[in-house]
Amino acid sequence: MAGIALYQLCELLDELYPLSLAESWDEPGLIIGDVCGEVQSILYAVDPTPAVIDEAIDGGFDVLITHHPLYFRAVHQVSGYSHRGDMVRKLTQAGCALWVGHTNIDSAYRGTAHAFADQLQLQHMRPLVSAGRTDDAGHELGIGRVGELAQECSFQELVERVARILPRTTLGITAAGDPQAQVRTIATLPGSGDSCFDEVRDSGADVYITSDLRHHPALDTRLQAEYEAQLTRMGALPAKERDMHAELARPMLINTPHSAIERSAFTYVPDDVARLVEGRWGVRLRSVVSQIVTDPWNIRI
16 A cells, blocks of 8 residues: 655644644654655554554554654753663664654644543633634634533533543542532643643633642632632622622632543544545555553552
């Protein structure tokens, strides 16, 4: 079966998930690979771990596409003294390319946040942090999503819904808020999200779903929310503030395992890539999403 060239796949990926959408600190794109090499098969995974690398090589895949980068910082060596250097060696020797789609996929239409919001069945979606641009079809791009549930539900019900949607991990899900409170407006930012509390508050979201919440930012956010709710009940907030903050102490927080929620990136990506490749070049790719759990935590007491 004929395939396409790796450079053709990279160009298509940049159309779907423009590298220009990446955050300034991020360096997604082609990390390893012969741009003229042939591509017939792709393995998708959240993290480029040794087990995932072995799966890609043993499965005879031509390209491994991961959400998280192999390297987050500047690299000065890829020797066998580091596990990352060894993964570079294995992929290179096997002729398997590595392409990373990180914050560019997070911001894209049908990307990470969009896919997770769709799993929650949110309506009237918009980016939590707009990129200030749209794609060719007019979809607004940006980090995270804000939307509304079709019907309000209790916070406890929403937490349980999130737990059903996401792959199960040892660490599990934690949440902060009134279990019986009725919620409807949801903000989500798959991945590390405690840098966006201001944007979440401005969005008026009842609940914020993200990962890697640290103690102090999460505690401060909840205490401020509870204090403002108290002031609202007393009628002590200025009118404009009263409009922004209902008596509900919001945002309530749902803290998810990072790798679990970011697996949402591959809800649409494999099918969208395969469909465009077939439509453009008449080639049917073999596409597989790895089922290997890459969450680092394996003991909970």
